[in-house]
Amino acid sequence: MxxxxxxxxxxxxxxxxxxxxxxxxxxxxxxxxxxxxxxxxxxxxxxxxxxxxxxxxxxxxxxxxxxxxxxxxxxxxxxxxxxxxxxxxxxxxxxxxxxxxxxxxxxxxxxxxxxxxxxxxxxxxxxxxxxxxxxxxxWPMRPWSEEHTRGAFSSLKLPELHLLATRDESMKSRYGARRVEKIFEQQLALVVQSLGFYVVSTRTGEATVDLVCISSDPASPYTFLLEAKSSTHPYELPTDDRRALSEYIDDVRANLTTAPPLAFVLIVGGSAKEGIPAKLNRLELDSGVPIRFTSAQNLASLREALIGPTPATLLKKCILRAKGVVTTQEFQDIHKEVEARTAAQERLVRSFLSGAR
Incomplete structure (x- = not known):
């Protein structure tokens, strides 16, 4: 032994x-x-x-x-x-x-x-x-300087975005079932702001869209509406939502006359039910404004992939190019285009610096 x-x-x-x-x-x-x-x-x-x-x-x-x-x-x-x-x-x-x-x-x-x-x-x-x-x-999990003041972007939690969109049990336990929808909206607002937009939040739970997003790029002025939809089931654009969106689009056009023109409406949720592209297309024809759906994870992945804001023109082009549902591929195209532009800028700066020597 x-x-x-x-x-x-x-x-x-x-x-x-x-x-x-x-x-x-x-x-x-x-x-x-x-x-x-x-x-x-x-x-x-x-x-x-x-x-x-x-x-x-x-x-x-x-x-x-x-x-x-x-x-x-x-x-x-x-x-x-x-x-x-x-x-x-x-x-x-x-x-x-x-x-x-x-x-x-x-x-x-x-x-x-x-x-x-x-x-x-x-x-x-x-x-x-x-x-x-x-x-x-x-060993500290996340070291934090005593000199640092906590602000809005300290609260940005990209890994939670999909969990909030699908009302995961872990999110209900952490924030409370009643607050998941509001937290999801707040996280989406932070993501869109970080992409280079001014974001105004409306009132959660009422017959309005959740966020009004205005481009900060003077070369590409436009407004888009973002509707946050957190649900345990794939989103299917029910009749009530179609009616509310249509009415709010009319209100925005009538009242936000000093804002840049309304370019599109983006619905963000966990996933989309099969058949939603046809419903989005009918609503688009009725309202006269492009309506798109994308998953919360796509926005989170885009934010993780990019350094700095997203060119407003590029984001608009990729969203409008999609047919109903903006897929992962469209967001990957944004990433590739931004990388290509960044590489071109780097080559230009290096050529200037080498010529100055």
Whole structure:
């Protein structure tokens, strides 16, 4: 038994070193053990004398893997950031699992029927697990300068935009079911402002569009209306919405006479139901204004892809070119065009600088 404990302890030390020192892309690997082999081990029925070791290994590897991922996230690696909450839960559960191994195999007086070597190993692994947990949580998730004043764009949470649009349960738990719609609208307003538009919010829940968006580009003056639709189901443009949009388009045309001309209406939601392009087309014919739908994720992805504002002319062209639903491809075209323009500007500046030398 003593020899077995020494071998197991040696493997634990080796595994801890390998996992905690691995590159971010390899932190989920288990030294000397394939994922399938580890899964078989974790699901195997325990064999009396060695069950403590199987259980200890399962939980300790969980500690090491979760800690490695969380450490990478806190060091700025965004590859696993979307799973930060999951990794924190795995880390805490795994540390608790190691503690339960101790409780189940060592009595309050410190006696262990497998011998003092096993007791020492379990206590050592528990101590190391707690130490790793302390190190992970002592590193700030998002460092924040005391000199920085929180403003509107500190509240911009692009990863949440699709979850808000689909009224995901996690968003209901975080903000409350009644506030999801308002939070979704606020996030959309921030995204559109960051793209280079003045945004005026109307009254949520009433028969008006949610946002009036005005281009800040003097070379491309236009207005568009944005309607935020958060729902657990794909959006289908019901009759009430068609009537309300048509009436509000007429109101905007009649009253916003000093604003740039109305170019289009953009409905933003989680996803669109099949058949919505035909409904949008009929509403467009009735109102005389282009009506488009796009997913919230498309706007979030566009904002992530671009540095700085979006040329208003380009955004308008890509939206109007779409047939009913603005797809991911149209937004990717915007990104490609902006990249091409940026590259051209860089070449121009470099040529000027090289000529000045």
């Amino acid at each position: 003593q020899r077995l404990v020494m071998i197991v302890g040696g493997f634990y030390s080796y595994a801890a070193h390998q996992i905690t020192h691995a590159a971010p892309s390899h932190i989920m690997s288990i030294p000397g053990c394939t994922p399938d082999q580890y899964q078989e081990l974790a699901e195997a029925e325990g064999d009396g004398e060695v069950e403590w070791s199987r259980s200890l290994l399962k939980h300790y590897v969980g500690v090491l893997q979760a800690a490695g991922a969380l450490y990478a996230i806190r060091k700025g690696d965004s590859q696993f950031e979307a799973y930060a909450d999951n990794f924190e839960a795995i880390l805490i559960t795994s540390v608790l699992g190691v503690y339960h191994v101790l409780v189940n195999h060592v009595d309050p007086q410190g006696n262990c029927r497998m011998g003092m070597e096993v007791e020492f190993l379990i206590r050592k692994i528990l101590g190391h697990s707690l130490h790793i947990q302390e190190l992970v949580f002592s």
